[in-house]
Amino acid sequence: MAPVMELKAVERTYRMGKVNLSALRGVSVTFEEGEMTAVVGSSGSGKSTMMHILGCLDRPTRGEYFLDGENVAHLEDDALSEIRNRKIGFIFQMFNLIPHLSIAENVELPLFYMGTRRRRRHDLSMQAIELVGLGQRWRHSPAELSGGERQRVAIARAIVHEPRVVLADEPTGNLDSKTGAEIIAVLHRLHDQGRTILTVTHDNNIASSLTRRIVMRDGLVENDSSESE
Numbered sequence: 001m002a003p004v005m006e007l008k009a010v011e012r013t014y015r016m017g018k019v020n021l022s023a024l025r026g027v028s029v030t031f032e033e034g035e036m037t038a039v040v041g042s043s044g045s046g047k048s049t050m051m052h053i054l055g056c057l058d059r060p061t062r063g064e065y066f067l068d069g070e071n072v073a074h075l076e077d078d079a080l081s082e083i084r085n086r087k088i089g090f091i092f093q094m095f096n097l098i099p100h101l102s103i104a105e106n107v108e109l110p111l112f113y114m115g116t117r118r119r120r121r122h123d124l125s126m127q128a129i130e131l132v133g134l135g136q137r138w139r140h141s142p143a144e145l146s147g148g149e150r151q152r153v154a155i156a157r158a159i160v161h162e163p164r165v166v167l168a169d170e171p172t173g174n175l176d177s178k179t180g181a182e183i184i185a186v187l188h189r190l191h192d193q194g195r196t197i198l199t200v201t202h203d204n205n206i207a208s209s210l211t212r213r214i215v216m217r218d219g220l221v222e223n224d225s226s227e228s229e
Contacts, residue, residue: 002069004165004196005031005054010063010073012049012219023049025219026063031165036191037198038207041216047200048169050216054198055088055167056080068164085113089158093170095150097142103129103153104138110161128156132186148179155186159195166190168199172206184209 012024024046031037031054041047052058053065056072059080065073072083089110097106107125116124129138132152142150151171158166168187172180184206191197191211199210207213215223 002066003030004033004035004068006066007050007053007060008064008066010050010053010060010065012046012053012058013061022219024053024060027219027221029214029221029224031196031198033164033196034191034194035196035198035212036187036210037212037214038210039198039200039214039216040202040204040207041222044218045216046219047216049219051167051169051198051200054165055090056084085110086161087164089161089163089166091151091154091158091166091168091171093173095142095147095154095174097150097153097157099142102139102141103134103145103156106142106153107156107160109157114161124160125156128160129153131159132156146179147175148182151175151179151183152186155183155190159190165196165198168197170201171199172201172203180206 007027007029010024010027011022014021014023027050039047039050049058053060060073063073064071067083067087072080104122104125107128108121111121111124126138129135132155134149134152137145137149142153145153172183175183187197187199199206201207212226214221
């Protein structure tokens, strides 16, 4: 069985005026189904760039990216957008909820873009909302929720379409330590259900609680370790 995600000698170079900036300098790494991985590193280490490529939000300058065995490294925007909608769930530090929509309507969005029928969208969104513990608040707007509750909504939205992988970008960055721990506990429950989760974080406590830890430095993987080692 092919890995869920695999980068092969991936480079990413950005043009900054007259200067080329190498964000990734030949990264090769594999993610198997059901893994729960933390990616850590200082600012400029390449961790966010790697996540953007894994999430089909960016393309490598060189190298290959296989998602579910398909080389998606140089697909056009429309093809990448379709793959994102079907196979990837995103959890963002800033939540990225739409203020004028209810919790249920926010969670439904990936299904809306997939063309899922309205009744089915509602049923699936309610299942996801129940899973993150907000079943009694589905009619509320984001403004009526705490930061931790908003992040739970973001998690529900990320998993409602049963993606192959969930990518979390600093999911506790705007939360206090207690609320952040509750969000990580939710991610652990999702992992226990067999979901593949990758989290970019600056928090060593979070990173040490996950089953695998990748350390990025200067656009390269400096260390890659798991709890079984």
